[in-house]
Amino acid sequence: MLKTREKDAAEKKEPGLSKTAQRRQREREQRYQTILSAAETLFAREGFHKTSMERIADAAEVSVGAVYFYFKNKEDLLVQLLDEIGFRLRALLGDEFKKAGASLTGFERAGRIFFQEFCGRYPEKVAILFRESVGQSPVVEERRKEIFDKLTADVLSALQRMSDNLGSNYKSRFSAEVIAVSIMGIYERVAYEYLFWQDRSRDFSAIGRDAVAFIVGGINNLFKETACT
Amino acid sequence: MLKTREKDAAEKKEPGLSKTAQRRQREREQRYQTILSAAETLFAREGFHKTSMERIADAAEVSVGAVYFYFKNKEDLLVQLLDEIGFRLRALLGDEFKKAGASLTGFERAGRIFFQEFCGRYPEKVAILFRESVGQSPVVEERRKEIFDKLTADVLSALQRMSDNLGSNYKSRFSAEVIAVSIMGIYERVAYEYLFWQDRSRDFSAIGRDAVAFIVGGINNLFKETACT
Amino acid sequence: MLKTREKDAAEKKEPGLSKTAQRRQREREQRYQTILSAAETLFAREGFHKTSMERIADAAEVSVGAVYFYFKNKEDLLVQLLDEIGFRLRALLGDEFKKAGASLTGFERAGRIFFQEFCGRYPEKVAILFRESVGQSPVVEERRKEIFDKLTADVLSALQRMSDNLGSNYKSRFSAEVIAVSIMGIYERVAYEYLFWQDRSRDFSAIGRDAVAFIVGGINNLFKETACT
Amino acid sequence: MLKTREKDAAEKKEPGLSKTAQRRQREREQRYQTILSAAETLFAREGFHKTSMERIADAAEVSVGAVYFYFKNKEDLLVQLLDEIGFRLRALLGDEFKKAGASLTGFERAGRIFFQEFCGRYPEKVAILFRESVGQSPVVEERRKEIFDKLTADVLSALQRMSDNLGSNYKSRFSAEVIAVSIMGIYERVAYEYLFWQDRSRDFSAIGRDAVAFIVGGINNLFKETACT
DNA sequence: GATGAATGAGCGTTCATTCAT
DNA sequence: TATGAATGAACGCTCATTCAT
Numbered sequence: 001m002l003k004t005r006e007k008d009a010a011e012k013k014e015p016g017l018s019k020t021a022q023r024r025q026r027e028r029e030q031r032y033q034t035i036l037s038a039a040e041t042l043f044a045r046e047g048f049h050k051t052s053m054e055r056i057a058d059a060a061e062v063s064v065g066a067v068y069f070y071f072k073n074k075e076d077l078l079v080q081l082l083d084e085i086g087f088r089l090r091a092l093l094g095d096e097f098k099k100a101g102a103s104l105t106g107f108e109r110a111g112r113i114f115f116q117e118f119c120g121r122y123p124e125k126v127a128i129l130f131r132e133s134v135g136q137s138p139v140v141e142e143r144r145k146e147i148f149d150k151l152t153a154d155v156l157s158a159l160q161r162m163s164d165n166l167g168s169n170y171k172s173r174f175s176a177e178v179i180a181v182s183i184m185g186i187y188e189r190v191a192y193e194y195l196f197w198q199d200r201s202r203d204f205s206a207i208g209r210d211a212v213a214f215i216v217g218g219i220n221n222l223f224k225e226t227a228c229t
Numbered sequence: 230m231l232k233t234r235e236k237d238a239a240e241k242k243e244p245g246l247s248k249t250a251q252r253r254q255r256e257r258e259q260r261y262q263t264i265l266s267a268a269e270t271l272f273a274r275e276g277f278h279k280t281s282m283e284r285i286a287d288a289a290e291v292s293v294g295a296v297y298f299y300f301k302n303k304e305d306l307l308v309q310l311l312d313e314i315g316f317r318l319r320a321l322l323g324d325e326f327k328k329a330g331a332s333l334t335g336f337e338r339a340g341r342i343f344f345q346e347f348c349g350r351y352p353e354k355v356a357i358l359f360r361e362s363v364g365q366s367p368v369v370e371e372r373r374k375e376i377f378d379k380l381t382a383d384v385l386s387a388l389q390r391m392s393d394n395l396g397s398n399y400k401s402r403f404s405a406e407v408i409a410v411s412i413m414g415i416y417e418r419v420a421y422e423y424l425f426w427q428d429r430s431r432d433f434s435a436i437g438r439d440a441v442a443f444i445v446g447g448i449n450n451l452f453k454e455t456a457c458t
Numbered sequence: 459m460l461k462t463r464e465k466d467a468a469e470k471k472e473p474g475l476s477k478t479a480q481r482r483q484r485e486r487e488q489r490y491q492t493i494l495s496a497a498e499t500l501f502a503r504e505g506f507h508k509t510s511m512e513r514i515a516d517a518a519e520v521s522v523g524a525v526y527f528y529f530k531n532k533e534d535l536l537v538q539l540l541d542e543i544g545f546r547l548r549a550l551l552g553d554e555f556k557k558a559g560a561s562l563t564g565f566e567r568a569g570r571i572f573f574q575e576f577c578g579r580y581p582e583k584v585a586i587l588f589r590e591s592v593g594q595s596p597v598v599e600e601r602r603k604e605i606f607d608k609l610t611a612d613v614l615s616a617l618q619r620m621s622d623n624l625g626s627n628y629k630s631r632f633s634a635e636v637i638a639v640s641i642m643g644i645y646e647r648v649a650y651e652y653l654f655w656q657d658r659s660r661d662f663s664a665i666g667r668d669a670v671a672f673i674v675g676g677i678n679n680l681f682k683e684t685a686c687t
Numbered sequence: 688m689l690k691t692r693e694k695d696a697a698e699k700k701e702p703g704l705s706k707t708a709q710r711r712q713r714e715r716e717q718r719y720q721t722i723l724s725a726a727e728t729l730f731a732r733e734g735f736h737k738t739s740m741e742r743i744a745d746a747a748e749v750s751v752g753a754v755y756f757y758f759k760n761k762e763d764l765l766v767q768l769l770d771e772i773g774f775r776l777r778a779l780l781g782d783e784f785k786k787a788g789a790s791l792t793g794f795e796r797a798g799r800i801f802f803q804e805f806c807g808r809y810p811e812k813v814a815i816l817f818r819e820s821v822g823q824s825p826v827v828e829e830r831r832k833e834i835f836d837k838l839t840a841d842v843l844s845a846l847q848r849m850s851d852n853l854g855s856n857y858k859s860r861f862s863a864e865v866i867a868v869s870i871m872g873i874y875e876r877v878a879y880e881y882l883f884w885q886d887r888s889r890d891f892s893a894i895g896r897d898a899v900a901f902i903v904g905g906i907n908n909l910f911k912e913t914a915c916t
Numbered sequence: 917g918a919t920g921a922a923t924g925a926g927c928g929t930t931c932a933t934t935c936a937t
Numbered sequence: 938t939a940t941g942a943a944t945g946a947a948c949g950c951t952c953a954t955t956c957a958t
Contacts, residue, residue, distance in 0.1 A: 134363040178439035189414025210407035217450030592821040636897035643876025644869040668865035676905030
């Protein structure tokens with residue numbers, strides 16, 4: 001039996017396999033993705049609890065048993081989804097924060113990418129990350145935390161690099177971590193508000209710009225304050 | 230039958246009732262509160278879904294039927310909790326934002342109240358508001374939205390009053406609403422992070438100060454920028 | 459406590475009571491009737507099982523406890539209703555059958571009374587008797603049976619009187635009881651069909667006439683056949 | 688998921704299935720029938736409301752979940768039962784009424800079949816049809832009505848064919864439909880009386896004969912009257 | 917590998933009935 | 938007498954999970 005933990009191995013195409021074996025493996029990966037994708041759509045649309053495993057199986061056009069072949073249980077489905085979302089999000093944002101260097105443009109670009117690219121393109125992933133995975137179980141919560149932790153760490157290091165580059169201007173009385181967390185909070189709330197509560201998906205470029213401006217202003221202020229006052 | 234909708238009336242002590250009737254009413258309110266309080270604790274500790282009505286009844290030392298006498302159903306319990314939390318939160322913060330006037334001190338005081346008074350004293354309420362009520366049902370979500378809407382509106386009006394008092398300095402290209410939403414996001418994430426993920430309840434005064442500083446800095450920047458650059 | 463069985467005694471006005479006592483008694487009877495009447499309406503409209511004791515109390519504008527003061531339990535409410543219906547029905551029909559004597563006019567008049575007077579005026583009682591009390595419990599079933607038994611007996615005796623008066627013409631190979639039961643069946647089904655399934659309450663005089671004609675024809679045939687063939 | 692609506696398809700043995708699939712299907716149908724049969728017995732013996740789903744599952748030696756796999760809910764169980772009863776009843780009686788032609792023998796044979804074959808052999812089905820399904824819910828009532836409607840229509844067409852064959856002798860002042868309904872009423876009441884109230888299951892051949900004689904007499908009278916008087 | 921029928925614990929909810937006041 | 942809050946057993950139903958084939 002192939003269960004979640006071995007998936008990474010299973011997904012890599014190991015060379016030296018027969019044609020049939022290769023095809024099988026491809027099919028397996030495809031099914032895995034089909035199921036995961038069905039779950040994503042349903043969790044986002046109907047809610048995690050209101051989605052039954054049978055519904056997921058139906059939507060993915062496989063049997064219930066097949067779902068359990070690829071995923072340990074319902075929670076695992078959510079965890080895998082979360083992992084995939086976290087991976088993609090970090091791939092998008094992490095780079096920008098890394099490239100941020102000394103300037104604030106990294107924050108601006110990251111913001112634009114998050115609000116336009118990510119929220120605009122994957123509202124379902126946003127729903128999973130910010131809504132459906134909230135308060136579900138210790139395991140899921142742990143995964144959610146990991147994603148936020150990494151993202152926060154990315155922001156934090158960008159912040160610290162800026163501080164270093166700018167010399168001793170950083171007002172040390174503020175904990176940089178709290179600021180990184182705050183920035184994540186802005187991302188989260190703004191996305192939630194304008195994606196799920198008001199449906200302003202089409203204004204996301206403007207909304208994103210405004211939110212980012214506030215963030216950048218806040219950061220800016222951290223370093224400039226002394227100079228300014 | 231006394232069901233949720235008549236609660237407000239039931240809670241007021243109507244004069245001109247017999248002694249017995251008054252006592253009865255007092256007992257009724259007390260039980261209502263006992264049950265609600267038991268639900269709050271359990272929802273916060275075990276999670277909304279993992280808490281059964283029977284557990285709540287047991288914790289409140291009443292029968293299951295009694296819970297249903299006071300509350301329409303499990304969802305109603307959460308809605309009432311949310312209403313109470315929203316009411317209390319607004320009573321605490323709304324005033325500060327109103328008093329904010331032209332200065333930023335209102336934001337500073339509101340922040341301190343939220344992080345120290347509210348999060349410090351009522352971590353369970355924070356759990357209900359930011360964790361347990363997320364993505365539960367349309368009705369609950371509607372209630373959550375109302376709370377956020379009102380709070381956001383409070384912040385917004387404070388922001389606008391500041392803008393008015395300071396003359397035309399407000400950089401109109403930023404939507405004030407997005408900024409208000411962002412501030413709520415900071416509150417939410419910071420509280421969540423340091424209350425549920427890292428247990429730093431004792432450092433909340435420092436953490437709160439840092440978060441507020443970031444907010445204030447961001448706001449400050451909105452008005453000062455032109456002057457500064 | 460005054461429970462169902464003592465009701466008959468309670469309903470009679472015992473002389474030698476004080477004014478207050480008399481008034482009380484009147485009020486008691488009135489309440490009894492109010493509750494019974496509320497139950498009748500609700501049972502007929504919503505169904506016996508779907509009507510809760512609370513609904514009945516509300517409709518009668520009394521407390522649940524009051525309902526239990528006047529009636530032993532929910533079943534008793536149905537039994538009392540049935541008794542009242544049986545009494546009224548027999549008062550209407552019994553006489554006609556008794557007066558029937560040698561002719562068929564008794565059957566015709568009884569039929570007209572049942573379909574026009576009873577079904578037309580008291581569709582709710584018909585619903586209780588033919589729908590809501592069916593298959594509810596041994597006790598209720600027993601009561602239903604009693605009503606049918608008495609009515610059947612009335613028909614039967616009318617049938618026998620006719621037979622006697624006409625001399626030996628009665629074809630003894632038919633059980634008179636079966637015929638009496640059959641007549642009751644016609645009453646029941648026709649009322650049910652045109653009252654609850656097709657709503658032809660306004661055509662009841664014509665429908666009744668047709669049904670009665672069939673009954674009379676059948677009876678007629680019993681005695682005439684030999685003469686005719 | 689196989690739910691009630693697909694049952695008809697599921698019951699047919701579709702050719703071209705693998706041996707295993709065929710066996711599975713057979714087992715499925717068998718279980719469906721076992722559960723339905725258990726429900727029939729229990730509904731008839733204990734009453735619809737007093738029979739819990741758990742009892743049915745126990746009696747059928749399956750789990751509660753299995754019952755819900757085959758039937759949508761408790762009501763559905765009753766509806767399926769009703770459909771099956773209606774189908775069987777019509778198969779038995781419909782033919783006779785159709786074959787009735789110009790003579791009354793069709794009515795006589797139909798009556799014998801109903802009272803002896805049906806009531807004698809399937810008292811439980813009679814209990815479901817005439818007792819347990821009465822006044823349960825709009826859906827069930829609709830189904831009951833359909834059965835009666837079809838049966839009534841059968842009787843009606845037999846009546847009309849007789850009328851046609853006999854020429855203009857039919858006394859047009861009687862609505863044929865009312866007579867058909869009356870005949871159904873006789874069937875119903877007589878079966879109910881002698882099956883559930885008096886236990887005279889062994890005399891059903893005599894009782895049936897008497898009831899049928901009354902019916903036939905009534906019909907006879909409709910056409911003969913003028914000739915006779 | 918894949919299927920889908922079967923399981924059964926568990927939950928939310930109802931409501932007839934009681935009884936202290 | 939009258940009230941209505943409180944009880945708690947009982948029920949219908951769901952659904953994650955398993956496993957024989």
